Amino acid sequence: MSFPPKTPARFAPARTVGLIGFGAFGRLIAHHLAPHARLRAYDPVVAADAFGPDAEGVDLATAAACPFVILATPVPTLRTVARAIAPHLRPGALVADVGSVKVVPAAILRAELPAQVDILATHPLFGPQSARDGIAGLTVAVCPVRGRRSLRAAAFLRRVLGLAVVVTTPEAHDREMAAVQGLTHLIAKVLVRMEPLPGRAGGRRMTTRSFERIMEAVDMVRHDAPEVFSAIERQNPFAPEVRRRFFALAAELEAELDAADAPGAPRLALVR
Amino acid sequence: MSFPPKTPARFAPARTVGLIGFGAFGRLIAHHLAPHARLRAYDPVVAADAFGPDAEGVDLATAAACPFVILATPVPTLRTVARAIAPHLRPGALVADVGSVKVVPAAILRAELPAQVDILATHPLFGPQSARDGIAGLTVAVCPVRGRRSLRAAAFLRRVLGLAVVVTTPEAHDREMAAVQGLTHLIAKVLVRMEPLPGRAGGRRMTTRSFERIMEAVDMVRHDAPEVFSAIERQNPFAPEVRRRFFALAAELEAELDAADAPGAPRLALVR
Structure with missing residues (x-):
């Protein structure tokens, strides 16, 4: 414009x-x-x-x-x-x-x-x-x-x-941002703590478009001031609930994958 | 080309x-x-x-x-x-x-x-x-x-x-993909389970470029066959370790944020 x-x-x-x-x-x-x-x-x-x-x-x-x-x-x-x-x-x-x-x-x-x-x-x-x-x-x-x-x-x-x-309104804003910003910054924070990520080493020869999109999102917020993360996660009254759901669903998925890996479940051995 | x-x-x-x-x-x-x-x-x-x-x-x-x-x-x-x-x-x-x-x-x-x-x-x-x-x-x-x-x-x-x-080599491939695909599909699966996400309802008027990137990644893999998710998470010998790190770091972050919200920590009340 x-x-x-x-x-x-x-x-x-x-x-x-x-x-x-x-x-x-x-x-x-x-x-x-x-x-x-x-x-x-x-x-x-x-x-x-x-x-x-x-x-x-x-x-x-x-x-x-x-x-x-x-x-x-x-x-x-x-x-x-x-x-x-x-x-x-x-x-x-x-x-x-x-x-x-x-x-x-x-x-x-x-x-x-x-x-x-x-x-x-x-x-x-x-x-x-x-x-x-x-x-x-x-x-x-x-x-x-x-x-x-x-x-x-x-x-x-x-x-x-x-x-x-x-x-x-402030309330409608914070409800929506609890997901939009709360989830983005949460995921970005975890991924940054996982670095160096193998897919990013060596020039990322092997990568997928979807992974690239996620890392672009991470790059957009990784240099935000710590106060921004703190405001988004701690000063939005609706953020804790969104976070709890994310962590609860992550734990649920972890349990499902662990159960699938458990003895008795179909397994594929690591073969060199 | x-x-x-x-x-x-x-x-x-x-x-x-x-x-x-x-x-x-x-x-x-x-x-x-x-x-x-x-x-x-x-x-x-x-x-x-x-x-x-x-x-x-x-x-x-x-x-x-x-x-x-x-x-x-x-x-x-x-x-x-x-x-x-x-x-x-x-x-x-x-x-x-x-x-x-x-x-x-x-x-x-x-x-x-x-x-x-x-x-x-x-x-x-x-x-x-x-x-x-x-x-x-x-x-x-x-x-x-x-x-x-x-x-x-x-x-x-x-x-x-x-x-x-x-x-x-198969091993170098799987090591790298354990992060690239393992993390993408893990995050996408959790976000799909959280839907409807507030930021996506009502035409996503309020959104950020970083959140949009993440949701683009989710949209790229949400219709993948269940076998694809299963192969990526369960048939890659390096995926469980990457997953464990992701979930452990997520839990660590959750604990930090909970500690910050605990009584005694600086609090901001929900005000209407």
């Missing part, structure tokens, strides 16, 4: 965006918002002059005083961050987070941010890896938590950035 | 191929060999007039008397089939199997077939699904077990059918 370079007029008054958190995902946000907005970024471990060309390094209070504030910090830090920015937020501002889960963050932001601030909980379903070739056409889930500005921000994501915007 | 329609002269005297087994993979073989050879097929559950345009239905003895004989029957039937064809094989014939494992089939064929018969154990690393758009460029592993004709047959697979031919 492509759009005319001009930003629709109604976004014009609110073009300054405060970005809290300048990790891998914060930098991705800065890269894609820089053509459309003035970015003021704060990160406790990034020096003010080290934000590069896309964002101006500022202090927390300055970033929090922008009309749009994006929180790109790990989910476990969200309550602390929300409390820290709350005194500096302007009435009528919009605060958005970008965490991989939505039930817990939405509840934290609703509880911690002043009533005059609008809230949009978002989950961009991509990361630096999958966004390597651009973000147009990629999916972002958005949960309007409070206020009318949140839907305008969703329109911006769709019309200006070209994202596929799925409007949902 | 493309090749001139004429078959190299040295294949000319041996253009008749006996095909034992006319299941999904037998039909795939017939489809791709029909332009290059006269096919005589036998399958105990297919009537002689039901082989379609690619192959002529014959009895077992006639199929076994061809200069090339391909065994496309499930691995557990291989010893029975080898014993049944042995009396009908002509000296100098080449017998090939196409099973997903190679240690056990190679040993069976070496033990059961007369010494004057050459043997090529093969594993086409594709199936009717992955070969939907043709077989050129797909991989076949070949293990020359006995005789010189086997290398000529490998040359035919590469030059005439356009396959990527990997020459290996």
Whole structure:
């Protein structure tokens, strides 16, 4: 998708965006918002002059005083961050987070941010890896938590950035992601721990398309920050149930295969 | 890859191929060999007039008397089939199997077939699904077990059918496939048993590229015959060890995540 370079007029008054958190995902946000907005970024471990060309390094209070504030910090830090920015937020501002889960963050932001601030909980379903070739056409889930500005921000994501915007609720999001992300990261984690995998050694001469697909999935998430795995598996209220089913069915299959291998079952000897 | 329609002269005297087994993979073989050879097929559950345009239905003895004989029957039937064809094989014939494992089939064929018969154990690393758009460029592993004709047959697979031919030993093949196929089919089996997966219901609006890759892998193997799963998991001497590692590491991860969820560990409550 492509759009005319001009930003629709109604976004014009609110073009300054405060970005809290300048990790891998914060930098991705800065890269894609820089053509459309003035970015003021704060990160406790990034020096003010080290934000590069896309964002101006500022202090927390300055970033929090922008009309749009994006929180790109790990989910476990969200309550602390929300409390820290709350005194500096302007009435009528919009605060958005970008965490991989939505039930817990939405509840934290609703509880911690002043009533005059609008809230949009978002989950961009991509990361630096999958966004390597651009973000147009990629999916972002958005949960309007409070206020009318949140839907305008969703329109911006769709019309200006070209994202596929799925409007949902935190609960519906987390239920679905418990399978989509929970299973992907679980399987990837186990396979990474099994490495080196014989099929990948020696240039993978002998491989199957299906195994290649699985290893492509592993490669997409293997460099994710540990906080991403932790958020997906531990801060999604529906993840434990999906995980339990996966492990229970795996154990069931293991028992079936063991039974088939047991004495009395048809056997084929190892012959050299 | 493309090749001139004429078959190299040295294949000319041996253009008749006996095909034992006319299941999904037998039909795939017939489809791709029909332009290059006269096919005589036998399958105990297919009537002689039901082989379609690619192959002529014959009895077992006639199929076994061809200069090339391909065994496309499930691995557990291989010893029975080898014993049944042995009396009908002509000296100098080449017998090939196409099973997903190679240690056990190679040993069976070496033990059961007369010494004057050459043997090529093969594993086409594709199936009717992955070969939907043709077989050129797909991989076949070949293990020359006995005789010189086997290398000529490998040359035919590469030059005439356009396959990527990997020459290996039954043991090296099975070691590598214990991971490549063993893990793919194990993971796919567990995920199929978990269905319907939330991320796949409702048109999968919210999904990630990595989850899509995994589900593509599942879709590639979900319709495989049960014998394929059984061969991969139970008739590969190295599969149990790979499986044990997968299940052990999964259990280890489960314990870690459970410990993190335990009382005393940092918790995030489910909030609506």
